[in-house]
Amino acid sequence: MDKRASQMVPGTQAVARAARLLRLITAAGEHGASVAELSRRAELTRPTTHRLLSALRHEGLVDHDEASGRWMPGPELFLMGSVAAVRYDITTIARDIVRSLAVRTEESAFFSVRRGDETVCLLREEGSFPIRSFVLAEGVRFPLGVASAGLAILAFQSPHDVDAYLERHPELPERWGLAHGERRLRQRLAETTSRGYAVNPGLIVAGSFGMGAAVFDAQGQPQWALSLTGVEFRFGPERQAELGRILLAHAHQLTTRVAAAHR
Numbered sequence: 407m408d409k410r411a412s413q414m415v416p417g418t419q420a421v422a423r424a425a426r427l428l429r430l431i432t433a434a435g436e437h438g439a440s441v442a443e444l445s446r447r448a449e450l451t452r453p454t455t456h457r458l459l460s461a462l463r464h465e466g467l468v469d470h471d472e473a474s475g476r477w478m479p480g481p482e483l484f485l486m487g488s489v490a491a492v493r494y495d496i497t498t499i500a501r502d503i504v505r506s507l508a509v510r511t512e513e514s515a516f517f518s519v520r521r522g523d524e525t526v527c528l529l530r531e532e533g534s535f536p537i538r539s540f541v542l543a544e545g546v547r548f549p550l551g552v553a554s555a556g557l558a559i560l561a562f563q564s565p566h567d568v569d570a571y572l573e574r575h576p577e578l579p580e581r582w583g584l585a586h587g588e589r590r591l592r593q594r595l596a597e598t599t600s601r602g603y604a605v606n607p608g609l610i611v612a613g614s615f616g617m618g619a620a621v622f623d624a625q626g627q628p629q630w631a632l633s634l635t636g637v638e639f640r641f642g643p644e645r646q647a648e649l650g651r652i653l654l655a656h657a658h659q660l661t662t663r664v665a666a667a668h669r
Contacts, residue, residue: 423450424458431468431477433526433547438476496630497528499663504632507656508533511649513636516542518555518618520629523571524548525556535636542616542635549575551591552582554606554618555631561598562620562628568595585609603650608638615641617649619657624668632657 426448431439439447445455459477462468466482500517508515508531517529524547542553550556550571560568572578572588579587586609598604606616618633632653641649 420458423448423454424462427455427458427462428467428479428483429547432479432483433545434478436478438471438474438478440476444477496660496664496667499667500630500660501529503656503660503663504529504531507531507632507634507652510652510656511634513634513640513649514542516555516633516635518553518631518633520550520556520559520631521547523550523575525550525553525559525631527555533636535640542633548610549578549582551578551595552586553610553633554604554616554635555633556618557594557598557604557606558618558620558631558633559628561595561604562622568592583609601650603653605641605646607641613638617641617646617653619650619653621657621664622661624665630660630664632660 427444430444430447434443441452441455441459444450444459445452448455450458459468459470463470463480466480468483469478469480470476471478497517504515504517511533512535513533515531515533516527518525518527527542527544527546530542530544548556550560560571563571572591578591579585584590594604602619604616604618606618608614610616614635615638616633616635618631620628621630621632623629634649634653
C-alpha cells in the first residue's frame with residue numbers, strides 16, 4: 407500500500423486490512439478459516455482480526471459457523487459478485503475450453519484470473535488420469551510468478567511492469583523458496599516468453615508439475631491463464647512440448663472469444 411495515501415485518507419488502513427481478510431476467507435474455500443489462521447496470514451493480532459471480522463459479519467460480507475468457529479464468505483459477497491460478474495466474469499465462455507483441455511490432455515485443467523499481484527483460480531476440470539495433483543483449486547490464490555498461471559501472465563507484461571512487481575515483492579524467495587529469487591525467476595520468465603508457455607517443475611510441491619499459457623484481453627494485456635497440473639512422470643520433455651502446443655491452441659481460442667465478446 408502507498409504509505410502516503412494511507413496517511414492522507416482516514417480509515418485506509420482498516421479498509422486494507424478488511425479487504426485482506428476477505429481475500430483470505432474466499433481463498434480458504436468452502437470450509438472457511440479460523441480466527442487464528444486469519445490472524446497469522448493477515449499478520450494482525452487476534453483482537454484486531456476478530457474486531458474486523460465482526461464488523462464484516464454485521465454487513466453480511468462474512469459469515470461465522472458457530473459449531474466449527476470458522477469464518478466463511480457471506481451472502482452480500484455473493485450479491486456483489488453477481489453484479490460484478492456482468493463486467494468481469496468470462497468463466498461462461500471459458501468453461502467448455504477448460505473442459506476440452508482436460509479431455510485432450512487427461513490432466514487437471516484450470517482457468518485463473520489476474521487480481522492485482524496475484525492469480526485466483528476460477529475453474530477446475532479434472533482429467534481422466536487417476537493420479538492427480540491437488541496444488542490448485544477454485545478460489546486458491548498465488549503471487550504472480552509462482553504457479554504456472556501467474557508465471558505465464560507475468561512473463562507477458564512489459565519489462566517495466568515486471569521490474570516494478572519484483573521490486574514490490576522481495577519476499578518471494580523467503581516465502582516460496584530460493585527458486586523464486588529474482589535471478590532464477592527472470593530466467594523462467596525469459597524461457598516462458600521464448601516458448602510461449604510456462605513450466606513449473608515441482609517448485610510449489612515436489613513431484614507436482616504445472617504448465618500455463620496466458621489469455622489476453624481486447625487490449626492485448628495478459629489478464630487470465632489456462633493451466634495444467636499433474637504428477638512429474640507425466641511431464642517429460644517430449645510430452646511437455648505436446649502439452650504446450652495444446653495449451654497454446656486453447657489459450658488462443660479463448661483470447662479470440664474474449665476479443666469477440668468485447669467488440
